[in-house]
Amino acid sequence: MIKLENIHKSYPMGKTSLHVLKGIDLHIKDGEMVSIMGSSGSGKSTLLNILGMLDNYDEGTYHLDQTLIKDLSETKAAQYRNKFLGFVFQSFNLISFKNAMENVALPLYYQKVKRSERNKLAIEYLDKVGLKPWAEHMPNELSGGQKQRVAIARALITQPKVLLADEPTGALDSTTSYEVMKLLRSINEEGITVIIVTHENDIAERTDRIIRLKDGRIIAKEKVDV
Amino acid sequence: MFDGDRWNEIFSSLAKNKLRTFLTAFGVFWGIFMLIIMLGSGNGLENGITKNFGGLATNSMFIWTQQTSIPYAGLPKGRRFSIVNEDIGAIKREVSQLEVLAPRNQLRGYGGGNNVSYNNKSGNFSVYGDYPEILTISPLNITSGRFINQLDLEEERKTVVIGRNVKEVLFGDSNPINENVKINGVYFKVVGVFESTKSGERADRDAQTLFIPFTTFQKAFNYGNRVGWIAANAVASASAAKVEKDITAVLKRRHKVAPNDDRAFGAFNASVRFQEMQGLFNAISMLIWVVGIGTLAAGIIGVSNIMLIIVKERTKEIGIRRAIGATPVSIVVQIMMEAIVLTSLAGYFGLLLGVGVTELIANALGPAEGRTMFTNPTIDLRIALTALAILVFSGAIAGLIPARKAIKIKPIEALRTE
Numbered sequence: 001m002i003k004l005e006n007i008h009k010s011y012p013m014g015k016t017s018l019h020v021l022k023g024i025d026l027h028i029k030d031g032e033m034v035s036i037m038g039s040s041g042s043g044k045s046t047l048l049n050i051l052g053m054l055d056n057y058d059e060g061t062y063h064l065d066q067t068l069i070k071d072l073s074e075t076k077a078a079q080y081r082n083k084f085l086g087f088v089f090q091s092f093n094l095i096s097f098k099n100a101m102e103n104v105a106l107p108l109y110y111q112k113v114k115r116s117e118r119n120k121l122a123i124e125y126l127d128k129v130g131l132k133p134w135a136e137h138m139p140n141e142l143s144g145g146q147k148q149r150v151a152i153a154r155a156l157i158t159q160p161k162v163l164l165a166d167e168p169t170g171a172l173d174s175t176t177s178y179e180v181m182k183l184l185r186s187i188n189e190e191g192i193t194v195i196i197v198t199h200e201n202d203i204a205e206r207t208d209r210i211i212r213l214k215d216g217r218i219i220a221k222e223k224v225d226v
Numbered sequence: 227m228f229d230g231d232r233w234n235e236i237f238s239s240l241a242k243n244k245l246r247t248f249l250t251a252f253g254v255f256w257g258i259f260m261l262i263i264m265l266g267s268g269n270g271l272e273n274g275i276t277k278n279f280g281g282l283a284t285n286s287m288f289i290w291t292q293q294t295s296i297p298y299a300g301l302p303k304g305r306r307f308s309i310v311n312e313d314i315g316a317i318k319r320e321v322s323q324l325e326v327l328a329p330r331n332q333l334r335g336y337g338g339g340n341n342v343s344y345n346n347k348s349g350n351f352s353v354y355g356d357y358p359e360i361l362t363i364s365p366l367n368i369t370s371g372r373f374i375n376q377l378d379l380e381e382e383r384k385t386v387v388i389g390r391n392v393k394e395v396l397f398g399d400s401n402p403i404n405e406n407v408k409i410n411g412v413y414f415k416v417v418g419v420f421e422s423t424k425s426g427e428r429a430d431r432d433a434q435t436l437f438i439p440f441t442t443f444q445k446a447f448n449y450g451n452r453v454g455w456i457a458a459n460a461v462a463s464a465s466a467a468k469v470e471k472d473i474t475a476v477l478k479r480r481h482k483v484a485p486n487d488d489r490a491f492g493a494f495n496a497s498v499r500f501q502e503m504q505g506l507f508n509a510i511s512m513l514i515w516v517v518g519i520g521t522l523a524a525g526i527i528g529v530s531n532i533m534l535i536i537v538k539e540r541t542k543e544i545g546i547r548r549a550i551g552a553t554p555v556s557i558v559v560q561i562m563m564e565a566i567v568l569t570s571l572a573g574y575f576g577l578l579l580g581v582g583v584t585e586l587i588a589n590a591l592g593p594a595e596g597r598t599m600f601t602n603p604t605i606d607l608r609i610a611l612t613a614l615a616i617l618v619f620s621g622a623i624a625g626l627i628p629a630r631k632a633i634k635i636k637p638i639e640a641l642r643t644e
Contacts, residue, residue, distance in 0.1 A: 075553045082551025093546045097242035107550040
């Protein structure tokens with residue numbers, strides 16, 4: 001599903017540049033649930049941004065579902081993101097002036113799906129994450145766990161091939177974190193590839209495979225024993 | 227561009243931020259409101275002063291004789307002379323581009339004595355000897371009966387048309403038609419009553435006037451073939467100043483006046499006056515537009531400014547939208563449409579209220595006969611629509627800058643703003 005070969009990325013920092021990713025080779029299979037771990041500064045967020053087409057890379061190749069993702073125009077990137085990827089963020093990133101249902105339906109707006117159909121689907125996905133009764137609530141009326149579940153429903157509504165989660169449990173207590181992980185696991189079992197960036201071991205252990213980054217290089221790819 | 231969803235998206239983001247929307251809209255609203263009020267006032271002033279002129283044909287002129295100032299053909303300077311009936315035919319033959327030519331005479335109540343009477347009532351009024359053509363040059367509103375006509379002139383009938391004030395003084399509420407009034411000892415039959423089309427002092431003067439046939443006037447008051455002065459109207463395409471010159475040239479030749487004697491004739495040329503006034507109005511309206519557009523521009527810059535702040539404030543929202551698949555174009559369209567909708571809507575209400583207020587003032591001032599310099603201060607629809615078009619265009623411009631800024635934000639940077 002995802003194939004990275006020798007990915008390099010550096011950020012210009014004044015006169016010098018910061019070499020963040022120093023040759024990443026990674027292969028993630030269809031339907032896998034993988035976690036990327038590393039201390040801050042290890043390059044894990046950069047890697048996720050590249051995977052999410054939110055950022056460009058300098059060298060190497062990135063194939064997503066046999067499509068080469070390189071030097072995309074913003075418009076093209078937006079279309080691929082919309083078609084292939086679902087995002088879940090640490091800070092949820094819901095739009096504050098839209099209710100849960102409208103937030104979930106928003107990606108479909110950019111796919112030009114009709115409003116009534118959009119909202120019907122949004123309710124369906126909210127039901128899937130157990131939040132159907134909360135459809136009309138605004139984000140500030142929801143708890144952290146609920147917000148994250150709304151965000152997950154939003155990520156899923158476009159039926160993406162890959163779900164990218166950046167510290168999805170970072171702002172949640174452990175009980176809620178496990179619930180969210182359970183939800184992500186059930187999504188994975190439906191055949192969606194899930195990639196989670198985290199720095200919590202107990203979260204990483206709930207995935208199939210842990211990829212450890214340090215100083216811009218992969219230092220370990222461990223299978224998790226269940 | 228016009229699908230319902232986009233509108234929904236625009237209206238929901240405007241409606242969910244009411245204070246911001248209101249403050250933004252107010253600048254534009256105020257700008258267009260002031261523009262309309264000022265344009266309306268300018269128009270009111272122009273209408274008022276034009277009305278005061280009383281529909282006097284704009285290419286009309288009046289010419290009379292004065293004293294010669296240069297000796298010529300053996301005649302001394304300081305000579306007085308009169309235009310005579312024969313001159314009229316000569317002018318008509320020789321001067322082209324004349325639409326109307328009417329000789330006139332006037333009788334005043336000399337020494338302030340009353341010159342017009344009916345039964346035991348009398349008054350001091352102006353009496354004119356005229357041709358029917360005079361109405362083309364200086365229109366009147368005939369309220370009952372008729373004006374003097376060609377037959378009156380040919381048969382030298384003793385008929386008279388009287389002004390509103392004359393009728394009130396001599397007849398009160400009774401019907402003056404077919405009654406006989408005495409003018410300087412001669413009886414004339416009233417055939418009509420008129421109202422002035424002018425306003426202010428000129429209207430008062432008109433109301434105290436009587437018209438009798440020109441030919442009758444000369445006979446009845448022993449004027450022989452003398453003409454007091456001539457009124458003329460140039461054809462629309464001609465220059466009134468040139469026609470005036472042509473007429474005086476004919477008169478100079480026929481009366482042995484030196485061709486370069488400019489003081490032998492006096493003239494009032496309406497077109498020159500009109501041009502002066504038009505120049506003044508143009509200057510006023512130019513000023514109004516400059517100030518108005520300035521006010522409007524301030525409002526629009528305000529919108530642009532607030533839109534910039536909005537974009538900054540919405541960095542995160544824009545980032546989220548882009549992460550979930552919004553293309554840069556759709557973001558630009560959204561920001562620009564928000565600005566356009568906001569300015570158009572605010573502008574529309576400003577326009578509506580501005581037009582409403584000017585109409586209200588117009589109503590309060592009442593119709594034309596007001597003795598004021600200010601009449602009908604409204605603007606025409608074309609100008610209103612032009613202003614609205616300018617507004618929508620400026621709305622687009624106001625949206626463009628923030629929109630360009632919005633797409634420069636990279637989604638990751640946007641999402642990182644915590």
